[in-house]
Each structure stands twice: as C-alpha cells, then as structure tokens.
Amino acid sequence: MDNPSSSAGKRAVTVRRILKVNHAGEFGAIRIYRAQIWMARRLFPDIVPALCDMRNDEIEHCRLFRDAMPSRHAKPCRVMAFWSLGGYLLGFLTALGGRNMVWICTEAVESTVHRHLEDQLASLDTRDPQLHGLIASIQEEELAHLSEAEKNQTRHGVSYALLLPIVAALTDLMIWLSTWGDSSWMRAEMARSRQI
Numbered sequence: 001m002d003n004p005s006s007s008a009g010k011r012a013v014t015v016r017r018i019l020k021v022n023h024a025g026e027f028g029a030i031r032i033y034r035a036q037i038w039m040a041r042r043l044f045p046d047i048v049p050a051l052c053d054m055r056n057d058e059i060e061h062c063r064l065f066r067d068a069m070p071s072r073h074a075k076p077c078r079v080m081a082f083w084s085l086g087g088y089l090l091g092f093l094t095a096l097g098g099r100n101m102v103w104i105c106t107e108a109v110e111s112t113v114h115r116h117l118e119d120q121l122a123s124l125d126t127r128d129p130q131l132h133g134l135i136a137s138i139q140e141e142e143l144a145h146l147s148e149a150e151k152n153q154t155r156h157g158v159s160y161a162l163l164l165p166i167v168a169a170l171t172d173l174m175i176w177l178s179t180w181g182d183s184s185w186m187r188a189e190m191a192r193s194r195q196i
C-alpha cells in the first residue's frame with residue numbers, strides 16, 4: 001500500500017474516502033426511494049414507476065461503488081444503519097407531504113449529490129481514470145433524476161422554499177456525520193490535490 005504521508009498515499013486516501021461516501025450515499029438514496037415507493041403505492045400510485053426506475057439506478061450505483069472498493073483498499077462506511085434510518089425517515093416524511101414534496105426532496109438530494117460528484121470529478125481526473133469514468137457515467141443518471149424531479153413539480157410555493165434547503169442541508173449533514181466529519185476536509189483536500 002502507498003505511504004499515507006506521500007502525495008500518492010494522500011491521493012489513495014482521498015480515493016478511498018470518495019468511494020466510502022458515494023457508496024453510503026447510494027445506500028441512503030435506495031432507502032429514500034423505497035420509503036417513498038411504499039407510501040406512493042398507497043397515496044399516489046401514478047408516480048410509482050418513475051420512483052422505481054430511480055431506485056433501480058441507485059441499486060446499480062451502489063453495487064458499482066461497492067465493486068470498485070477492494071482493488072483500492074476501500075471499505076464501506078461504518079455507520080450504514082444510520083444511512084438506512086435517515087433514508088427511510090426522509091422518504092416517509094416527505095411522502096406524507098404529498099407528491100410535490102417527494103419531487104422537492106428528490107431535487108434537493110440529487111442536486112446535493114451532483115455537487116459532490118462535480119468536486120470529485122475535478123479532483124480525480126487523471127489520478128484514477130477508471131473511477132473518474134465510473135463517476136461521470138453515474139453523474140449522468142443522477143442529472144436525469146434531477147431533471148425528472150424538476151419536471152414533475154407542479155408548483156414552487158412556500159414548501160419548495162422551505163424544504164429544498166432543509167433537505168439539502170440534511171443530506172450534507174448525513175454525509176458529514178457518516179464519514180465522521182471527513183467530508184468537509186475531503187472537500188478542502190480535493191481543492192488542494194488539484195494543485196499537486
């Protein structure tokens with residue numbers, strides 16, 4: 001394994017953190033969609049097919065990030081149960097607010113994920129072309145989820161103005177907590193690594 005204090009070692013650590021965060025994020029996203037699907041089947045079944053398509057994409061993303069771990073000596077997040085609980089709670093609570101709330105939640109989560117992937121792509125570039133390619137292809141599907149969420153919102157009222165920043169902040173908080181605060185210095189680290 002690389003010496004952790006060398007440049008190559010630091011980059012390897014960054015790559016492992018990226019994989020850990022992304023895998024946990026997909027794991028949480030699957031639970032958000034599962035809870036929303038469960039509720040939507042009872043309350044507004046017309047949106048179930050779209051939610052199932054997105055959940056299936058997240059299952060595939062989760063598998064792809066998990067498969068990329070062993071060769072990079074990365075391990076899943078230690079608090080996956082936390083992601084599970086957070087995901088189910090967010091999914092159930094937003095679905096209780098109605099279909100528009102579901103799409104606002106999707107927009108907030110997917111745009112936060114998109115921002116994180118954007119940072120990672122800028123930092124990985126030539127350092128791990130394989131992972132860069134994987135993240136770029138997953139990002140395309142996350143952007144499709146984002147535009148689906150924007151397209152399906154019938155109104156942009158008070159609930160949008162209130163819920164969007166709250167869910168975005170909760171998503172950031174979950175990422176931060178699940179990595180024991182690593183995600184904030186990972187951002188700084190990625191900004192620095194672009195200059196190495």
Ligand SMILES: [Fe+2]
Pocket residue numbers: 026029057058061062138142
């Ligand atoms: Fe995903």
Ligand SMILES: [Fe+2]
Pocket residue numbers: 029054058110141142145
């Ligand atoms: Fe997504």
